Amino acid sequence: MVNALLKIPSRFESVxxxxxxxxxxxxxDLQIHCVIVCQGHxxxxxxxxxxxxxxxxxxILGCRFxxxxxxxxxxxxxxxxxxxxxxxxxxxxxxxxxVGYLAAPLRPYDDPLAQARIFRAGNDTLCIKANHIVTDxxxxxxxxxxxxxxxxxxxxxxxxxxxxxxxxxxSQSPIAALLSVSDKLRIYAxxxxxxxxxxxxxxxxxxxxxxxxxxxxxxxxxxIPPEVVGRLRVYSRRSGCTINDVLTASFFRAFYQLLTPPxxxxxxxxxxxDLRRYLPGKTGEAIANFANLFLLDIGTEIGDTFDETLRxxxxxxxxxxxxxxxxELTKTSVFNFRWLxxxxxxxLMGRIGAFNRLLGQKIPPPWLTNxxxxxxxxxxxxxxxxxxxxxxxxxxxxxxxxxGISTFQDAITMSAGYCVHAVASEKxxxxxxxxxxxLP
Numbered sequence: 001m002v003n004a005l006l007k008i009p010s011r012f013e014s015v016x017x018x019x020x021x022x023x024x025x026x027x028x029d030l031q032i033h034c035v036i037v038c039q040g041h042x043x044x045x046x047x048x049x050x051x052x053x054x055x056x057x058x059x060i061l062g063c064r065f066x067x068x069x070x071x072x073x074x075x076x077x078x079x080x081x082x083x084x085x086x087x088x089x090x091x092x093x094x095x096x097x098x099v100g101y102l103a104a105p106l107r108p109y110d111d112p113l114a115q116a117r118i119f120r121a122g123n124d125t126l127c128i129k130a131n132h133i134v135t136d137x138x139x140x141x142x143x144x145x146x147x148x149x150x151x152x153x154x155x156x157x158x159x160x161x162x163x164x165x166x167x168x169x170x171s172q173s174p175i176a177a178l179l180s181v182s183d184k185l186r187i188y189a190x191x192x193x194x195x196x197x198x199x200x201x202x203x204x205x206x207x208x209x210x211x212x213x214x215x216x217x218x219x220x221x222x223x224i225p226p227e228v229v230g231r232l233r234v235y236s237r238r239s240g241c242t243i244n245d246v247l248t249a250s251f252f253r254a255f256y257q258l259l260t261p262p263x264x265x266x267x268x269x270x271x272x273x274d275l276r277r278y279l280p281g282k283t284g285e286a287i288a289n290f291a292n293l294f295l296l297d298i299g300t301e302i303g304d305t306f307d308e309t310l311r312x313x314x315x316x317x318x319x320x321x322x323x324x325x326x327x328e329l330t331k332t333s334v335f336n337f338r339w340l341x342x343x344x345x346x347x348l349m350g351r352i353g354a355f356n357r358l359l360g361q362k363i364p365p366p367w368l369t370n371x372x373x374x375x376x377x378x379x380x381x382x383x384x385x386x387x388x389x390x391x392x393x394x395x396x397x398x399x400x401x402x403x404g405i406s407t408f409q410d411a412i413t414m415s416a417g418y419c420v421h422a423v424a425s426e427k428x429x430x431x432x433x434x435x436x437x438x439l440p
Contacts, residue, residue: 006164008059012074015171017289019072022065022108022133023345028394028402029217029417030108030132032140034374035098035392038124039385043155044088047126047381050150051085051116057146057162058287060170061113065133067343077112086116094119101127102392103217103417108133114143124384136291137371137391137406138274143287145378155382168286175278175290175327183324191328197297204268205261206363209398213421217395220418220425222432223388226410228439235440239307241314244370246440247405247412248296248317249310251368254434256302258427268297270367270402273326292326295365306440367402369393374408390415398422403431 021030055062063074077083091097097119106115106129113134119125128147130140153160179187229243236243252267261267275290276282284290298312371391379386388411393404395417404415414435416428 006056008056008062008076008164008166010076012060012063012076014065014072014074015288017172018065018074018133018170019345021289022072025108026397027400028132028396029105031102031106031394032130032132032135032137033102033392034128034130034140034144035102035388035390036126036128036144036379036381036386037388038126038381039387040123040383041120042118042124042126042381042384043151044086044118046154047116047118047147047151048084048086050147050154051114052080052083053150053154053160053162054114054143054147055080055085055112056164057150058143058165058168060134060287061143063113063134065109065131067109083112085112085114086118088118088120090120092121094121094125098125098127099219099221102129102219103395105217106131123387126381132289132394134289135287136274136289137272137369137393137404138276138290139284139287140391141372141374141378142283144374148379148381151381165286168284170284170286170288172275172290174285175275178278179327187324187327190323194294194328197295201264201266201300203265204363204365205255205259205265206399207255207259207366207401207423208427209401209419209422211398211422214397214419216420217417218420218425219392219395220416220428220432221390221392222414222436224412224414224436224439229407229410229412232439239310241310242317245310245314245317247370248368249306249313250435250438251403252298252313253302253306253309253438254431255366257434257438258431264300266297266300267302268295268365270294270365271296272367272369272371274372275326278327292328293367294320294326294328296320306438310440363399367393367396367400369402369404371404371406374406376409388413392417395419 060074062080063076066073066075089097101117108131113131114128116126116128128144130143135143150162232243232246236246252269270293272291272293275292276284296316298316303309303312374389376386379389389408390413391404391406392415393402396402397419401418402416406413414432418428
């Protein structure tokens with residue numbers, strides 16, 4: 001009845017990114033999180049109401065992802081008014097309980113696409129989790145801005161109803177529309193070369209894992225304080241590079257010291273790119289996935305000094321930026337899985353992975369995803385202040401390993417979600433130690 005009154009369709013077409021991410025459920029837990037440490041207490045009932053209204057403002061969030069017998073699609077839920085979207089947990093150990101909540105699995109096709117919990121101690125810590133099928137980290141930041149604005153509006157007017165975003169496109173077609181035919185031809189040619197470069201020379205370094213049980217999961221979270229970040233900004237300006245280049249070079253050196261790869265091993269990191277960079281205003285029309293992954297390959301030598309590693313990283317990053325960074329075709333995007341029956345699509349992705357391993361790639365390199373800056377104005381829940389905030393990437397399953405980075409008020413938070421029985425916690429701790437030790 002509510003859907004009819006608001007003229008919200010009961011069914012939405014899936015887009016290509018939805019289907020690609022949903023097929024990655026064997027790689028990660030499909031959760032992206034935003035953690036907000038408050039100065040004071042939030043109004044739980046108001047926040048629960050704001051979350052409910054957000055599912056009308058962005059109708060896709062009020063849906064389930066349905067595999068279907070032939071096509072995948074989004075089906076609007078009929079139980080939205082009965083869901084507890086935001087819960088409260090009183091705690092004396094907020095940091096420990098937050099980690100437990102971040103690592104708790106979700107049912108990707110049944111649970112709400114966004115949900116939250118307030119951990120209440122002396123102050124509140126708000127944890128928001130979102131399903132990666134429907135959105136990436138950039139979309140999570142857009143959602144938090146929407147949620148906080150709804151909270152403020154409801155505080156001002158308890159009868160407030162937000163406008164419904166019915167027409168916002170979730171596909172990457174607006175980006176394609178900005179590209180000329182020659183752009184697309186160059187992207188295709190570049191994609192072929194990158195695909196070839198990803199398998200030749202063969203082999204990768206990879207984070208050590210034992211495989212096996214993935215049921216017990218956890219996060220390691222490490223903060224780089226503002227005074228250190230301030231010195232990094234000064235160093236990056238003097239070096240003529242970005243702070244992201246500096247962080248990436250530090251991780252390259254940390255992985256190299258931890259993994260000690262054999263000679264002539266190609267040094268690659270999987271890097272994520274937010275394709276909103278190509279859109280006007282750098283924002284999408286609706287909550288969606290606009291992230292892509294590419295391999296940053298700096299060769300087989302790490303360099304004797306940090307500056308040498310930084311120059312390797314900077315040269316490769318600059319080349320990617322000048323050549324349609326993030327828009328290259330991945331090995332799977334040659335096929336549009338949306339037009340296949342879902343079981344076929346999942347089987348085909350598995351076969352492509354097996355083919356890559358046969359060609360010599362063997363094991364996946366680590367991933368590094370810089371999820372960008374969280375701005376304080378986008379986290380303003382009324383008069384409740386914010387002292388810290390960060391994003392986390394999903395928990396990944398072996399042999400994959402990923403590190404997420406986000407920035408708030410000039411502090412950088414690093415996080416890694418992993419399976420306790422498959423990955424040694426001391427190895428992850430040591431990686432973060434080495435990363436900090438390598439910072440110039």
